[in-house]
Amino acid sequence: MTNSQTLTVIERSDDQGNIARIRLATVDGTPLPAFDAGAHLDLYLPDLDMWRQYSLCSDPAETAFYEIGVLKDPASRGGSIKVHETAVNGASFTVEGPRNHFPLDETATQTVLFGGGIGVTPMIAMAHRLHALGKPFTLHYCARSKSQAAFLDLLDNCAFKDQVVFHFDDAGDDQRLDLPRDLPAVHDATHIYVCGPQGFMDWVINSAEAAGHATANVHREYFSADVDLTGDSFDVECAASGITVTVGPEDTIAKALAREGIKIEVKCEEGVCGTCLTDVIEGVIDHRDQFLTEEEREDGDVICACCSRCSGKKLVLDL
Ligand code: FES
Missing domain, CATH: 3.10.20.30 (Beta-grasp domain)
Incomplete structure (x- = not known):
């Protein structure tokens, strides 16, 4: 195994919307390497002999712990349920990473982040980084309802709270995500990032590209996909x-x-x-x-x- 290490759960909190927020640190408390915003951690679940990927949502400059958010999803293959069961304080996990397939272009003059549900996790790390760099950005966080949205305490009180826009499906029309209004103007140095359920991602990506944003400037991270594995021999x-x-x-x-x-x-x-x-x-x-x-x-x-x-x-x- 490459880049494999054992990390231990130092804090677990159960947030709204069936989301467990889990902080992992080294067993002996030595600092962790800083990571690049957008990175994820691979977590091994021995009972299922399965690896699962979770985006890091902590501040990339934080070296005392890595934080992930895990949505308990009964429709998944059991990984998230197992994490919810086993990630108690003091539990250890074999992890690989952080690895980054969703890097932030730090040269952008304008960045707009779209997080749908648990897809907000990499966006929080990106927002921390953009704030530290002093770069202009907006984070759009879309969730079903305020009472089911995780990370509200953090996003309501963080240093970049004025750059966070909430959109709840069950609240008024004027606060819902309105892509013609909420997408930025097309520019070579404007970058868009999206993570969330597949339908949400497709909607944002297709709208951004139809509005004229270059495909290379519309960055995406799928955390799961309904993939058809079947076909001819x-x-x-x-x-x-x-x-x-x-x-x-x-x-x-x-x-x-x-x-x-x-x-x-x-x-x-x-x-x-x-x-x-x-x-x-x-x-x-x-x-x-x-x-x-x-x-x-x-x-x-x-x-x-x-x-x-x-x-x-x-x-x-x-x-
Ligand atoms: S195992 Fe993840 S893309 Fe194939």
Whole structure:
């Protein structure tokens, strides 16, 4: 395992909206490395033999602890429920990271952050950083209702509280997120960040791009995705070992190769974390992930092996 360490829960508070706020620190209290805003931590859940990714919401300059927010989601594969059960004060977790697939462009002259529900977590870290840099920004926090929104105590009292705009679904029309009004003017040095449920993200991304914002300036972090793993059978040849496997209609490349002893590391298993990226030598990829950019998809030389498939009959991988 790379970059793996054991961190212990030093504080756990159960916030509104079924969100546990969990502070993790080193076992002996030595300072943690500072992290870049937008980074996440990989948390290993041994009972489920599963890794889960959680965005860091603490101030990136904070070295005494890392804080994550975990939404208890009964519709998920059990990871968040397990974290809620086990992350009590004093509990230890094997973690990897922080890793950052959602970096902040600190050269921006204007930054607008959109967090939907638990998707506000990386935005809070970004807001801390932008505030420390003295950069202009606005954080739009969208939640179902004020009584179900976590982090209100923090956002109502922080140093950048005047740059936070709340939008609650069950409150008046004039305070709801209104993208024609709330998106910034198009400019090369204006950057937009969005994280939240998939429908929310699609809405913000599509609206921003339709308004003329460059795709490269609309940054996104999916924390889960409804990914369709199924499709027609195809073959996968591993160039180095010469092994060829067939990936069936309900199978994945990573699982089919694992059965033949070729291990590709996977974490999220739904195309959002990028852990399973594998080089492709030949064949047309049917991308199912949310991780790669449009440009990377068009290049067609790397695949998320946990979920993506082949558009033709065969892929040759650099394995
Ligand atoms: S394991 Fe996360 S993208 Fe494949």
